[in-house]
Amino acid sequence: MISIPTVTLADGVSFPQLGFGTYGLRGADGTDAIVSAIQAGYRLLDSAVNYENESEVGEAVRRSGLDRDELIVTTKIPGRDHGYDEARRSARESLDRLGLERIDLHLIHWPNPSVDKYVDTWRAMIDLRSEGLVRSIGVSNFTEAMLDRLQAETGVMPVVNQVELHPYFPQGALRAYHEEHGIRTESWSPLARRSELLNEQVITDLAAELGVSPTQVVLRWHVQLGSTPIPKSGHAGRQRENADVFAFALTNEQVAAISALERGRLWDGDPTTHEEM
Ligand SMILES: NC(=O)C1=CN([C@@H]2O[C@H](COP(=O)(O)OP(=O)(O)OC[C@H]3O[C@@H](n4cnc5c(N)ncnc54)[C@H](OP(=O)(O)O)[C@@H]3O)[C@@H](O)[C@H]2O)C=CC1
Ligand SMILES: O=C(O)C(=O)[C@@H](O)[C@H](O)C(=O)CO
Numbered sequence: 308m309i310s311i312p313t314v315t316l317a318d319g320v321s322f323p324q325l326g327f328g329t330y331g332l333r334g335a336d337g338t339d340a341i342v343s344a345i346q347a348g349y350r351l352l353d354s355a356v357n358y359e360n361e362s363e364v365g366e367a368v369r370r371s372g373l374d375r376d377e378l379i380v381t382t383k384i385p386g387r388d389h390g391y392d393e394a395r396r397s398a399r400e401s402l403d404r405l406g407l408e409r410i411d412l413h414l415i416h417w418p419n420p421s422v423d424k425y426v427d428t429w430r431a432m433i434d435l436r437s438e439g440l441v442r443s444i445g446v447s448n449f450t451e452a453m454l455d456r457l458q459a460e461t462g463v464m465p466v467v468n469q470v471e472l473h474p475y476f477p478q479g480a481l482r483a484y485h486e487e488h489g490i491r492t493e494s495w496s497p498l499a500r501r502s503e504l505l506n507e508q509v510i511t512d513l514a515a516e517l518g519v520s521p522t523q524v525v526l527r528w529h530v531q532l533g534s535t536p537i538p539k540s541g542h543a544g545r546q547r548e549n550a551d552v553f554a555f556a557l558t559n560e561q562v563a564a565i566s567a568l569e570r571g572r573l574w575d576g577d578p579t580t581h582e583e584m
Pocket of ligand 2: 330355574575576583
C-alpha cells in the first residue's frame with residue numbers, strides 16, 4: 308500500500324497531496340473500484356451529487372474497514388441546489404445517500420454566476436460546518452473575484468478550490484492567488500482525461516529518463532506545483548501506478564518544461580459563463 312503524504316488545510320485538517328476521482332464509477336463495479344483505490348492507499352475521495360454515485364462511495368467507505376477518520380469524503384452541491392435552504396437540504400440528502408454522519412469536504416460544484424446564489428449557498432455551508440454535519444468547506448471552479456466576494460460578504464474563505472488543472476492549463480495566476488489566501492488547490496481532470504497529453508514528447512522523454520510512466524510524470528508535476536490531483540481510474544493497477552509518485556522528483560527545469568505545454572482550457576468550463584445544474 309502506498310502512503311500518500313499530506314498537507315494541512317487552513318482549517319487545520321490534514322489533507323492528502325493526491326486523491327481519487329470517482330466520476331463515472333457507479334454500480335457494483337464502481338463500488339469495487341473505489342474499494343480497490345482505498346486499498347491502494349488513497350484517502351481522499353471525490354464525489355458529487357451530479358455523479359450519482361454517493362451511495363457507492365459510502366458503501367466503499369464502509370467496506371474498506373478503515374476508521375472513518377482516516378478518509379476524506381468529498382461531495383459537491385449542484386447548481387439546482389444553490390440558495391440557503393436548498394443547500395442545507397442538499398447536504399442532508401447527500402448524507403442520506405452516503406450513509407455517513409459527516410461530509411468531510413463539501414464544495415460548491417460550479418458558481419453559476421447568472422443565478423447569483425453562490426453567496427447564500429456559502430452561508431448555508433458555514434452553518435452546516437458549525438453544526439458538525441460538514442467538516443471542511445470549499446468551492447470548485449471559482450475565480451479570484453468570486454473568492455474575494457465570498458470573503459468580503461461572509462468573512463470566510465474556502466479552504467479548497469477544485470479547478471481544471473493539467474499541463475495544458477496550469478492555472479498559474481489562480482494558484483498564486485490561492486497561495487496568498489491559504490486556499491489549497493485541487494486539480495480536476497489532472498491527466499487531461501487521457502488525451503494526447505500522455506503522448507507529448509516532453510512527457511514521454513521524462514518518463515523514459517526517470518524510469519516512470521507518463522501518468523506518473525504528470526501527477527508528480529501536480530504535486531510539485533502544490534496542487535492535489537484527483538486522477539480517476541477504474542483499474543486497480545492504474546490506481547496504484549497513479550498513487551506511486553512520491554519516490555521520485557522532477558527538477559524545477561523539468562516542471563517548467565511540462566508547464567510550457569500550456570494552451571488553455573480543454574473543455575467548455577469557463578466559470579464566468581459555464582452553468583451546470
Ligand atoms: N469539479 C469539477 O467540475 C470536476 C471534477 N472532476 C473530478 O476530477 C476527477 C478526475 O478527472 P477525470 O475527468 O475523471 O479525468 P482524469 O484526468 O483523471 O482522467 C481519467 C481518464 O484517464 C484514464 N487513466 C487513469 N489512469 C491512467 C493510467 N495510469 N494510464 C492510462 N490511462 C489512465 C482513465 O481510464 P480508466 O478508468 O480506464 O483507467 C480515464 O479515462 C473526476 O473523476 C472527478 O472526481 C472532473 C471534472 C470536473
Ligand atoms: O465532472 C464534473 O464534475 C463536471 O462538473 C463536468 O461535467 C465538467 O463540468 C465538465 O466536463 C465541463 O466541461
